[in-house]
Amino acid sequence: MTLRTLLKMMPLLAAMASLGSAGALASDVFPSKPVRILVGFSPGGSNDIVARLIAPKLSEALGQQVLIDNKPGAGGNIAASTMLSAPADGHTLMMCTTGTLSIQPHLIKAPFNSETDLLPVTQIANAPYLLLVNAALPVKDVKELVAYAKAKPGVINFASSGNGTGGHLAGEMLKARAGIDIVHVAYKGTGQAMTDLLAGQVSMIFDQPVSSMSYAQSGKLRILAVASPRRLPALPDVPTVAEAGIPAFDPVTWTGLCAAKGTPAAAIERVQREVAKVLAMPEISRRLVQDGLEPVGSTPQKFREFLVADKRKWGGVIKEANIKVE
Secondary structure (H helix, E strand, C coil): CCHHHHHHHHHHHHHHHHHHHHHHHHHHCCCCCCEEEEECCCCCCHHHHHHHHHHHHHHHHHCCCEEEEECCCHHHHHHHHHHHHCCCCCCEEEEEEHHHHHHHHHHCCCCCCCCCCEEEEEEEEEECEEEEEECCCCCCCHHHHHHHHHHCCCCCEEEECCCCCHHHHHHHHHHHHHCCCCEEEECCCHHHHHHHHHHCCCCEEEECHHHCHHHHHCCCEEEEEEECCCCECCECCCCECHHHCCCCCCCCEEEEEEEECCCCHHHHHHHHHHHHHHHHCHHHHHHHHHCCCEECCCCHHHHHHHHHHHHHHHHHHHHHHCCCCC
């Protein structure tokens, strides 16, 4: 190639370089397409409800559609595996839970490492459990439930949204600390578990208020207690499990957002910032509190520190109660 030819081509080469730089810059803009939030449980459960509550406002803030995609099964591990198989660009996130990140690593061999394969984005809310029974069960409080279970060992069964989830562990804690024989029935999500509880196929459940209070208010289920250190503002007349004589019984859970390892920090920070703004909106905050939840919206670093402490806490509970998953 002659010098004259090269000089003639320089404007074209400069234009191509400019287009390449613009394309690279455009690809770095987040979000550049719809954002998918995976929920590891069936529709109708607490995590699904919270995700769908914040999704419209988050969509407005990000300028892209936010889609909720349910991937139930294996206590949230199917959703995690789905996220980890997608490009780590922030456009696929997951509603992470106590069961998936803090409990299951102590009980089962998951297909991923919760500490190295997932990145914390933000803790959305704290979520204490309610102890609920089918209205036909002849008990009105925790003491009557324990007495009934001791009189009829193996008769009461309790539902959960999956093996190794917080609801499962709460039931096992009650079983161990109250000295009763109750049978665990695992489902692929709270929605399916609640359907069978309402039908009387199972007797009780530990569930978050957001997905269960309406059934109690309609008389289909009976709330016996709240499994938290103190009573809930939304349910001031409902006693704690500790008040019923089972001390230090507070398996409070949480829900948050996680991303895959390798996701750009800018994308994580943008999502966290916008979620925090959504949670601070009066209509969203009020709805969460009414549903028995405590909005958080923490930074990725704060969420990481919380996860380390929470995993340690649940490990101690599992060891104390000698809980195992078959």
